[in-house]
Amino acid sequence: MLLNFMSESSQIYASKTGISKLAIxxxxxxxxxxxxxxxxxxxxxxSLVYGDQAFEDLYIHELTHDMRHASGFPCH
Amino acid sequence: xxxxxxxxxxxxxxxxxxxIHGTVNFVIVEPYLDQAIEIENRNLFASGDEKDTPEFWxxxxxxxxxxxxxxxxAGAILxxxxxxxxxxxxxxxxxxxxxxNNIKKAIVLAGIMWFAMYLIPFFKYPANPxxxxxxxxxxxxxxxxxxxIAISGFSVVGFYKLSKRFQNNKKFVALLGYGIFxxxxxxVMPDNPDEITAPMNLVNEFRLMSVLGVTxxxxxxxxxxxxxxxxxxxHTETTPSYN
Numbered sequence: 637m638l639l640n641f642m643s644e645s646s647q648i649y650a651s652k653t654g655i656s657k658l659a660i661x662x663x664x665x666x667x668x669x670x671x672x673x674x675x676x677x678x679x680x681x682x683s684l685v686y687g688d689q690a691f692e693d694l695y696i697h698e699l700t701h702d703m704r705h706a707s708g709f710p711c712h
Numbered sequence: 713x714x715x716x717x718x719x720x721x722x723x724x725x726x727x728x729x730x731x732i733h734g735t736v737n738f739v740i741v742e743p744y745l746d747q748a749i750e751i752e753n754r755n756l757f758a759s760g761d762e763k764d765t766p767e768f769w770x771x772x773x774x775x776x777x778x779x780x781x782x783x784x785x786a787g788a789i790l791x792x793x794x795x796x797x798x799x800x801x802x803x804x805x806x807x808x809x810x811x812x813n814n815i816k817k818a819i820v821l822a823g824i825m826w827f828a829m830y831l832i833p834f835f836k837y838p839a840n841p842x843x844x845x846x847x848x849x850x851x852x853x854x855x856x857x858x859x860x861i862a863i864s865g866f867s868v869v870g871f872y873k874l875s876k877r878f879q880n881n882k883k884f885v886a887l888l889g890y891g892i893f894x895x896x897x898x899x900v901m902p903d904n905p906d907e908i909t910a911p912m913n914l915v916n917e918f919r920l921m922s923v924l925g926v927t928x929x930x931x932x933x934x935x936x937x938x939x940x941x942x943x944x945x946x947h948t949e950t951t952p953s954y955n
Contacts, residue, residue, distance in 0.1 A: 655803040656715045663722060663796035670793020674786050676854055701779045701842075703734060703786035706741040706922050708830070708839035710853035712846075 674700045675709040713945040721940035722799030723792055729932035730791010734784035737925040742780060744918040748841035749776070751910055755843065791929060798825060798933055802941075814945070815938030822934030828868045828890075830926055833860045836898055839922040841915060846906045853904060860901060867893050 673681065678697055682690035697704075704711050753772070756762040802809075802821055809817040837857045845853070867890055875886035908915060 655718075655800070659715045659719055659803075660800055662719055663800050666723065666796040667793050667800075670789050670796070674790040674793065678850075698775055698778050699782035700786040700789070702742065702745055702783045703737065703790060705745060705839065705841055706737045706783070706925055707733075707790060708834060708837070708857070708922060708926065710837075710845060710850050710857055711840075711842065712850055 674703055674707075713941075717944045718799070718803065721944055722795055722937065725933055725937040725940055726792040726795015726798065727788050728791070728936055729795060729929050730787045730789065731784060732787075732932045733791055733925055733929035734787020736928045737787065737921075738780070738783050740921045741918070741925055742783065744841055744914065744921055746776075747914055748843045748910060748918065751914075752843040787929075791933070794929070795933055795937070798822065799937065801825065802937060806941075813938070814941040815935060818938030818941065819931075819934035822930045824868065825865075826927065826930035828864045829861050830930070831923075832864050832894060832898075833857065834919075834923065836860055836901065837904055838919050840904075840906070840908070841910065841918040843910050844906060844908050844915065849905050853906070856901060856904070860897070863897055864894055867897075 673696060677700070679691035679694050681696055682693070686693070701711065753762070757764045762768055798821070802818055805821060806814070806817055809820050811817040811820055837853070837860060871886045871889040871893070874889060875882040878885050
């Protein structure tokens with residue numbers, strides 16, 4: 637149903653600014669979340685499940701560690 | 713183009729370009745990361761914070777494998793993220809971009825975003841390998857880096873909008889305005905507070921590889937999204953525009 641709504645009612649014609657707000661919102665969320673995961677997470681995301689232990693384990697930080705350095709984000 | 717198609721091609725373009733970025737990094741940046749971490753380990757042994765024992769190396773190998781294997785996955789995530797931003801900007805700016813097809817337009821935009829959101833901030837806050845950063849300053853450095861990227865990116869948009877008020881020399885006004893403004897910001901914003909203690913040849917070679925890696929992303933995203941846009945967008949014009 638959601639896909640039908642998106643396909644039928646929200647067409648994108650790049651006239652002036654002919655882009656649906658729904659698409660902008662969805663992509664803005666993806667942008668923000670992805671940037672945080674790769675560039676800035678220090679255990680924050682997993683702390684929602686594992687509590688303070690996540691700040692010790694730093695699983696996402698370590699997983700993204702090499703890309704973090706290589707793409708210019710500040711690291712420890 | 714249907715919204716669902718738009719979102720899908722933007723996300724796929726970003727993920728592919730990000731995977732290319734991660735793969736390039738895996739080949740050209742990883743050797744420098746290994747060298748830097750080796751220095752970091754030697755410093756830990758010298759300071760007495762760690763001991764050079766078999767247990768240390770078992771633990772070290774464990775997390776280095778985890779870090780290295782994350783290079784490509786993190787590339788795909790970062791690529792999807794930056795690709796989402798690129799998709800938004802491309803959809804909004806496409807009719808104003810020069811070029812007679814979407815690939816050319818997307819490459820031009822990718823070049824502008826690479827310049828304003830990566831290269832210029834890089835000159836102020838260049839990438840550093842492990843062993844350079846101080847954990848105590850990581851939040852400050854993150855704020856400075858993000859702020860500079862945001863200021864640079866938004867000022868490009870601002871000076872582009874401003875230049876439209878001029879009849880002639882629009883490009884010149886936008887470029888000159890951006891150049892003066894970002895130069896001021898460059899000198900006003902504080903430097904990276906961390907002292908570099910690693911060998912400068914290692915740091916400089918790492919930075920060069922870092923630039924090549926990020927450049928591979930922006931080059932890829934322009935070509936890939938432009939290609940997909942041409943395939944899926946059958947309704948819009950692709951006439952040249954230089955507004």
